[in-house]
Amino acid sequence: MAGKRLYQIDAIVIRRRDQGEADRVLTLCTPQGKVAVIAKGVRKVHSRKAGHLELFAHTRLVLARSRSSWDIVSQAETVEPHTSLRGDLTRGTYARYVAELYDRFVAEGEGGEPLFDLLRRTLGYLCEAKPGREMNLLVRAYEQRLLALVGFRPEWEWCVGDGCGQRLREENGPFGLAPAQGGALCPACYRAVRHWPGIVPLSPAALQLLRACQREPFSRLRERPVPPAVLNEVERAARHYITYHLEQDLRSGVFLRRVRREEERYDGSGNVP
């Protein structure tokens, strides 16, 4: 009987909070989705599990099922410690952002293997990436991939203007970014709605980089020469898009269905189709 209560799972600790005298509740990103578990006695000085339950570490857990409360951590073993994400302020800040984005877009019990792989690989890259341009590019690519997996894939190829749908050609510009419509606007549609709330301009170079973040493997993306102004613009555009969707949709529950749909569409290669 005891064997049936225990199960093993790979996990990344994305959030921790103290509970009672010595326990800690951990929010985990796992291949089976986002879950909360409890690690009992882990804040005691001699806890053997504590060192294997660090924030952002990839760890392998044995959990005991609980009917009435959180499942309980029975054993923990570190797979990838990702040590520099806790020791280095810059890397730590990026790691917190990356984990928080997952936390906010994925509800408990939702998510799955593609999101776990994306988070695991991104945190791994963050340990090695050069501070500045390379880290920034990595996080921009993470945003685009995460958005696709949670059902908010921005459209950067075709105009999202009402009844338009024409291909966005980089030589034309300036384009518009329309978060509510889910992507970019061609110059004509942008001119028509530029004074609407939420619409911001988007340069051809920024559009091109957003496309690359969506579909290029990071090994190729990191080699791109990207002017700082373009990288800054893409960062602002992503924030604008993400903020809009977090505020609009996280409350509605619509996205839960989209998560499942997007994960079914996911091709399993680590690249978003």
Ligand SMILES: [Zn+2]
């Ligand atoms: Zn258009």
